Amino acid sequence: MQRIAGWWDGFELWVAGLPFIPQFLVVLIGMVPISFAIAFVLDRALRAIFRLLGRDDRIEPSIPAAVPVTAAPPVPVAAARPTVGSGAR
DSSP states (O other), X not given: OHHHHHHHHHHHHHHHHSOHHHHHHHHHXXXXXXXXXXXXXXXXXXXXXXXXXXXXXXXOTTSOOOXXXXXXXXXXXXXXXXXOOOOOO
16 A cells, blocks of 8 residues: 555656646546546446336336316416506606
8 A cells, every 4th residue: 555655646746746738638638537437437326226226217107198188278468467667757
Protein backbone atom coordinates (compact mmCIF):
# COMPACT_ATOMS: atom_id res chain seq x y z
CA MET A 1 0.00 0.00 0.00
CA GLN A 2 2.90 2.35 0.71
CA ARG A 3 4.13 1.82 -2.83
CA ILE A 4 0.78 2.80 -4.34
CA ALA A 5 0.50 5.84 -2.05
CA GLY A 6 4.04 6.92 -2.97
CA TRP A 7 3.31 6.56 -6.70
CA TRP A 8 0.09 8.53 -6.34
CA ASP A 9 1.82 11.32 -4.41
CA GLY A 10 4.49 11.54 -7.12
CA PHE A 11 1.83 11.66 -9.84
CA GLU A 12 -0.07 14.42 -8.01
CA LEU A 13 3.10 16.47 -7.65
CA TRP A 14 3.88 16.00 -11.34
CA VAL A 15 0.39 17.14 -12.39
CA ALA A 16 0.45 20.08 -9.96
CA GLY A 17 3.77 21.22 -11.42
CA LEU A 18 2.47 21.35 -14.99
CA PRO A 19 1.23 24.58 -16.59
CA PHE A 20 -2.55 25.00 -16.71
CA ILE A 21 -3.31 23.72 -20.24
CA PRO A 22 -1.30 20.46 -19.95
CA GLN A 23 -2.68 20.01 -16.42
CA PHE A 24 -6.21 20.43 -17.75
CA LEU A 25 -5.59 17.94 -20.56
CA VAL A 26 -4.11 15.31 -18.22
CA VAL A 27 -7.07 15.60 -15.84
CA LEU A 28 -9.57 15.60 -18.73
CA ILE A 29 -8.02 12.55 -20.39
CA GLY A 30 -8.00 10.73 -17.05
CA MET A 31 -11.33 11.77 -15.60
CA VAL A 32 -13.69 11.55 -18.58
CA PRO A 33 -13.23 7.80 -19.15
CA ILE A 34 -13.26 7.11 -15.41
CA SER A 35 -16.46 9.14 -14.98
CA PHE A 36 -18.16 7.32 -17.85
CA ALA A 37 -17.10 3.96 -16.40
CA ILE A 38 -18.45 4.86 -12.95
CA ALA A 39 -21.75 6.07 -14.48
CA PHE A 40 -22.07 2.88 -16.55
CA VAL A 41 -21.44 0.62 -13.54
CA LEU A 42 -23.90 2.57 -11.37
CA ASP A 43 -26.53 2.46 -14.12
CA ARG A 44 -26.24 -1.31 -14.50
CA ALA A 45 -26.18 -1.92 -10.73
CA LEU A 46 -29.21 0.27 -10.03
CA ARG A 47 -31.10 -1.24 -12.95
CA ALA A 48 -30.48 -4.73 -11.52
CA ILE A 49 -31.49 -3.64 -8.01
CA PHE A 50 -34.70 -2.01 -9.25
CA ARG A 51 -35.53 -5.09 -11.30
CA LEU A 52 -35.11 -7.28 -8.19
CA LEU A 53 -37.37 -4.94 -6.22
CA GLY A 54 -40.00 -4.96 -8.98
CA ARG A 55 -39.56 -1.26 -9.73
CA ASP A 56 -38.16 -1.47 -13.24
CA ASP A 57 -39.39 0.78 -16.02
CA ARG A 58 -41.27 -1.86 -18.00
CA ILE A 59 -44.94 -1.18 -18.69
CA GLU A 60 -47.22 -3.62 -16.91
CA PRO A 61 -49.54 -5.36 -19.39
CA SER A 62 -52.13 -6.06 -16.67
CA ILE A 63 -53.04 -2.39 -16.24
CA PRO A 64 -56.12 -1.64 -18.37
CA ALA A 65 -56.01 1.31 -20.72
CA ALA A 66 -57.84 4.41 -19.58
CA VAL A 67 -61.35 4.74 -20.95
CA PRO A 68 -61.90 8.14 -22.56
CA VAL A 69 -64.50 10.19 -20.74
CA THR A 70 -66.88 12.30 -22.76
CA ALA A 71 -67.25 15.69 -21.17
CA ALA A 72 -69.04 18.91 -22.00
CA PRO A 73 -67.24 21.08 -24.52
CA PRO A 74 -64.78 23.48 -22.89
CA VAL A 75 -65.96 26.97 -22.13
CA PRO A 76 -63.98 29.62 -24.02
CA VAL A 77 -61.74 31.64 -21.72
CA ALA A 78 -62.95 34.96 -23.11
CA ALA A 79 -66.55 34.13 -22.23
CA ALA A 80 -65.68 32.97 -18.74
CA ARG A 81 -63.88 36.15 -17.63
CA PRO A 82 -64.76 39.73 -18.42
CA THR A 83 -62.08 41.92 -20.00
CA VAL A 84 -60.55 44.38 -17.57
CA GLY A 85 -58.80 47.57 -18.67
CA SER A 86 -55.39 48.50 -17.37
CA GLY A 87 -56.48 51.88 -16.05
CA ALA A 88 -53.70 53.72 -17.88
CA ARG A 89 -54.73 56.86 -19.83
